[in-house]
Amino acid sequence: xxxxxxxxxxxxxxxxxxxxxxxxxxxxxxxxxxxxxxxxxxxxxxxxxxxxxxxxxxxxxxxxxxxxxxxxxxxxxxxxxxxxxxxxxxxxxxxxxxxxxxxxxxxxxxxxxxxxxxxxxxxxxxxxxxxxxxxxxxxxxxxxxxxxxxxxxxxxxxxxxxxxxxxxxxxxxxxxxxxxxxxxxxxxxxxxxxxxxxxxxxxxxxxxxxxxxxxxxxxxxxxxxxxxxxxxxxxxxxxxxxxxxxxxxxxxxxxxxxxxxxxxxxxxxxxxxxxxx
Amino acid sequence: xxxxxxxxxxxxxxxxxxxxxxxxxxxxxxxxxxxxxxxxxxxxxxxxxxxxxxxxxxxxxxxxxxxxxxxxxxxxxxxxxxxxxxxxxxxxxxxxxxxxxxxxxxxxxxxxxxxxxxxxxxxxxxxxxxxxxxxxxxxxxxxxxxxxxxxxxxxxxxxxxxxxxxxxxxxxxxxxxxxxxxxxxxxxxxxxxxxxxxxxxxxxxxxxxxxxxxxxxxxxxxxxxxxxxxxxxxxxxxxxxxxxxxxxxxxxxxxxxxxxxxxxxxxxxxxxxxxxxxxxxxxxxxxxxxxxxxxxxxxxxxxxxxxxxxxxxxxxxxxxxxxxxxxxxxxxxxxx
Numbered sequence: 066x067x068x069x070x071x072x073x074x075x076x077x078x079x080x081x082x083x084x085x086x087x088x089x090x091x092x093x094x095x096x097x098x099x100x101x102x103x104x105x106x107x108x109x110x111x112x113x114x115x116x117x118x119x120x121x122x123x124x125x126x127x128x129x130x131x132x133x134x135x136x137x138x139x140x141x142x143x144x145x146x147x148x149x150x151x152x153x154x155x156x157x158x159x160x161x162x163x164x165x166x167x168x169x170x171x172x173x174x175x176x177x178x179x180x181x182x183x184x185x186x187x188x189x190x191x192x193x194x195x196x197x198x199x200x201x202x203x204x205x206x207x208x209x210x211x212x213x214x215x216x217x218x219x220x221x222x223x224x225x226x227x228x229x230x231x232x233x234x235x236x237x238x239x240x241x242x243x244x245x246x247x248x249x250x251x252x253x254x255x256x257x258x259x260x261x262x263x264x265x266x267x268x269x270x271x272x273x274x275x276x277x278x279x280x281x282x283x284x285x286x287x288x289x290x291x292x293x294x295x296x297x298x299x300x301x302x303x304x305x306x307x308x309x310x311x312x313x314x315x316x317x318x319x320x321x322x323x324x325x326x327x328x329x330x331x332x333x334x335x336x337x338x339x340x341x342x
Numbered sequence: 343x344x345x346x347x348x349x350x351x352x353x354x355x356x357x358x359x360x361x362x363x364x365x366x367x368x369x370x371x372x373x374x375x376x377x378x379x380x381x382x383x384x385x386x387x388x389x390x391x392x393x394x395x396x397x398x399x400x401x402x403x404x405x406x407x408x409x410x411x412x413x414x415x416x417x418x419x420x421x422x423x424x425x426x427x428x429x430x431x432x433x434x435x436x437x438x439x440x441x442x443x444x445x446x447x448x449x450x451x452x453x454x455x456x457x458x459x460x461x462x463x464x465x466x467x468x469x470x471x472x473x474x475x476x477x478x479x480x481x482x483x484x485x486x487x488x489x490x491x492x493x494x495x496x497x498x499x500x501x502x503x504x505x506x507x508x509x510x511x512x513x514x515x516x517x518x519x520x521x522x523x524x525x526x527x528x529x530x531x532x533x534x535x536x537x538x539x540x541x542x543x544x545x546x547x548x549x550x551x552x553x554x555x556x557x558x559x560x561x562x563x564x565x566x567x568x569x570x571x572x573x574x575x576x577x578x579x580x581x582x583x584x585x586x587x588x589x590x591x592x593x594x595x596x597x598x599x600x601x602x603x604x605x606x607x608x609x610x611x612x613x614x615x616x617x618x619x620x621x622x623x624x625x626x627x628x629x630x631x632x633x634x635x636x637x638x639x640x641x642x643x644x645x646x647x648x649x650x651x652x653x654x655x656x657x658x659x660x661x662x663x664x665x666x667x668x669x670x671x672x673x674x675x676x677x678x
Contacts, residue, residue, distance in 0.1 A: 078476070180360030183659075184652045187614030188632075189364075192648040195636050196371035272485055276618060279487050280636060295487060299622075302491060303499055313488035321483035328479060 072333055082325030089319060093138035101129045103136040103289045112305045122307040124298055130311045133289035137312060140290050141271055141319060144205060148270035149263055151209040156216025157259060161247055163217065164224025175221070178214040186211040190273050194282040201274075201290065204283035208273045212266050219262050223255030230254075261334050264327035268320040275316050291316045343667070350663055354656065361656070365649045366410050369397065369641050380423060380639060396421075397642075419649070420642035424635075429646035433628055437650075438521030439509065440616055440627030443543060447550035448609060455555035456601065459562025463597075464589055466567060474559060481556025486615040490549045490622040497545060504541055507624035511538040546623045550612050554605070561604045565597040572596075599670050606662030610655035 073080045097103070107127035115122045121130035163174040181189065190207045197203035227233060228251065236246045277283035278292030286297060291312040298308035372379050377393040393399075397420075398406045413420070419429040458478075462471045498506040509523050510516060516523070516530040516539075523543070527535035569575060570593050578592045613629075620629035628647050635643035 078479075176356050176360060179357045180364060183357055183361050183656050184364075184648065185610040185612075185614035185655055187611070187617065188648055188651040191614075191617065191632070191636065192365075192368055192644055193371070195639075195641075195644050196368045198373060268483060272483075275485055276487070279485075279618065280621070280633060282636060292485070292487075295485075295491070299491075302495065306495055309491060310488075313485065313491065316485050317480070317483055317488060320485075321480055324479050324483045 072329070076329040076333070078325045079329035082322040082329075085318065085322040086326075089138060089322070090142065093135050093142065096135035097132065097139070100132040100135065103128060103132040104287055105129070105132075112301060112308070114305070115307055121311040122305065124294075124308045125301055125305075130308060133294060134291070134311050134315050137289040137291045137294060138315060138319070140201070140284065140288070141275070141316070144201075144274050145267045145271045145319075145323070148205050148209045148212065148274065149266045151206070152212035152266060152270070153216055153259070153263055155209070156213035157220040157252070159213075160217035160220025161224045161251060161255075164221035165228060165243070165247055165251065171221075174217070178217050181211065181214045184211070186269070187273055187276055190277060191280065191282060194277050199282045199285060201278075201284040201288065204274055204277040207277065207282075208270055211273070212270060215266065216259065216262060219258050220255060223258060224251050227251050227254045257334050261327070261331050264323065264330050267323040268327065271316065271320050271323070346667055347664070350660065354660070358656065361649070361652050362411060362414070363407070365645050365652070366407050368645050368648065370403070372641070375399075376641070380641060414649075419646040422635075422643050423640045424638045424643070429642050432631065432643070433646055433650055435521065436626060436628050436631050439523070439625060440613075440620070440629060442522050442524070443547045443550060443619075443625065443627070444609070444612055444616060446543065446547045447554060447612060448605065450547065450551040451554035451558055452605070454551070455558030456562050456598070458555070458559040460566060460589070460594060462559065462563040463566030463570070466563075471563075474563075478556035478560050481552050484552070486549055486553070486618040487622055489552060490545070490619050493545045493548060494622065504544055505538075507542075507622075509539065509542050509626060510535065511542075514538060546619050546625050549619045550615055553615060554608050554612055557608050558601060558604060562597055562601055565600050566593055569593045569596045599666065602662055602665055602669070606658045609658050610651075613651050613654060 073083060105128060107123070110119070110123050110127040111125050113119055113123045113127075119129050119131065121134060123129055124133070159174050159178075163171040184192075190204070190211045193207035193210060194204045197207060224247075233246060233250050236250055241249075274283055275290070275292030275295075278290045279296040281293075281296065284290030284293045286293065294312040295309045295316075298305075298312075302309050369376050375390075377390045377397065377399055378385065381389055381393060398409055401409070417430050419433070421427065422429055422432060425432070458474055462474045465471055494506060497504045505511065510527060514527065514530070514532050514535045516526050516532065516535055519526050519529050523539040524536060527539040575588060575592055578588045583592075616627060617629035617632055619625065620627045621633045624630065628650060632644060632647040634640075635647065
């Protein structure tokens with residue numbers, strides 16, 4: 066906790082990101098109780114510009130854009146957490162196993178990792194989501210698959226580094242089971258860089274899932290997901306730009322906040338960059 | 343050098359095979375019977391059987407992969423379900439459009455990103471440095487479709503300075519010779535065609551370049567700062583070299599090498615961004631082709647485009663590795 070305080074005190078940008086995220090979290094938790102339903106259609110009030118009664122205007126069904134953006138925020142934050150958690154668990158598992166087992170297991174796992182990383186991440190996510198069928202859940206799985214290899218690489222490198230340490234050899238000599246050594250000794254000591262990777266992955270997870278939503282491969286209407294909302298309002302952008310810009314800027318602000326924190330964390334954990342910065 | 347090349351190419355084979363397996367599996371990942379899903383609810387039994395045969399779905403998986411692989415060796419990526427044309431031909435027609443904006447974007451990103459990184463590093467922790475950091479983090483956090491939309495709104499719709507979408511104004515009759523619009527416009531000899539082609543390219547290229555320039559600027563800044571701490575820079579300073587010589591002849595040269603790797607890696611991410619950018623600007627490249635294929639559930643096209651994107655990425659990494667070896671005397675010596 067004291068480390069966290071010191072980190073935030075020394076990193077204005079990370080502090081700014083944390084504050085914005087906190088406000089966002091509060092808004093998406095409380096907002097929907099105070100606003101009209103994001104699905105409530107009111108054709109009499111369609112495509113209205115931002116005003117006191119509709120802060121972000123309304124879309125072509127007269128739905129309140131602020132309600133939609135806040136409800137979409139619930140999805141987006143949940144998407145970020147779930148996608149990163151899934152990628153983390155899968156990637157770290159295979160990375161640790163590869164680094165710990167070595168030999169043919171290592172070779173096979175790492176070649177698969179190389180192959181997945183040979184695709185531009187968004188292209189692979191699009192292709193997988195298109196194959197699984199368009200839905201938010203499938204889009205999230207597709208994005209997690211493209212993010213997992215990065216965790217695998219970091220976890221493997223850490224496992225290789227830690228495996229040769231004396232305390233791990235001691236644990237082996239004591240006859241501890243391999244699974245226990247892997248979780249209690251290797252994972253615990255590799256967690257720092259993995260957390261940095263995770264904080265940086267949030268931004269990518271949200272960006273990519275919203276891109277899939279934009280392309281029609283993620284959340285389906287009328288679900289108020291940000292990327293899908295930008296795309297649904299594209300045809301009104303000339304006359305009513307707020308319909309697409311509201312959810313679009315919501316993505317930017319959220320991803321930027323995560324990246325401000327992730328970037329500062331990466332500096333914090335890297336002494337060379339810290340002294341340089 | 344030759345041995346290095348051979349080793350690098352050999353190492354590529356298993357990865358390439360796995361890439362092919364992934365692309366091949368895409369159609370097989372479709373839940374249920376792919377042929378039924380592809381043809382939609384109105385399909386007759388005969389149509390389903392015919393499509394199964396066309397996609398080899400009635401054969402064992404290993405045979406399917408083998409015939410897919412042999413087909414690829416003959417340049418056969420299957421046929422588009424929508425147009426019936428060979429996928430490879432359709433991709434080759436669209437490739438120049440994608441290359442045109444992505445290569446221009448890389449050049450712009452290098453010209454803008456590297457100097458920004460250098461200046462940030464030489465004035466680390468100044469106001470300039472902090473604002474560059476925030477701007478470039480904004481650049482990498484920006485969804486490509488939002489930036490595209492903003493530029494389109496401001497410069498094309500509100501200010502009217504640049505065209506909204508497309509590749510060249512419909513008033514010009516430009517024959518397709520090379521597929522690159524500026525070259526074709528120039529060859530057509532029509533006055534004004536070249537500037538129309540360039541004007542159409544500005545916005546989509548900018549969207550792609552912003553992301554790369556932001557990443558590159560940040561990377562050059564941090565490597566520059568690391569290099570400035572090294573012994574040889576201290577020696578150069580101690581020798582009494584001017585600040586200019588230390589920064590540009592010693593530090594910069596050594597920071598640029600790792601930047602090549604970043605350019606290569608980010609080029610691939612940029613290709614992903616091309617799908618969104620081309621869709622918004624109606625730019626007739628592979629990205630938009632893939633988008634249309636998603637809309638039409640045209641799986642052979644999705645497969646083909648995915649494979650081409652992956653091959654372009656692998657080729658870029660290969661070129662980057664070779665360039666690295668050619669440019670860095672330490673790597674070169676280690677290899678020979």
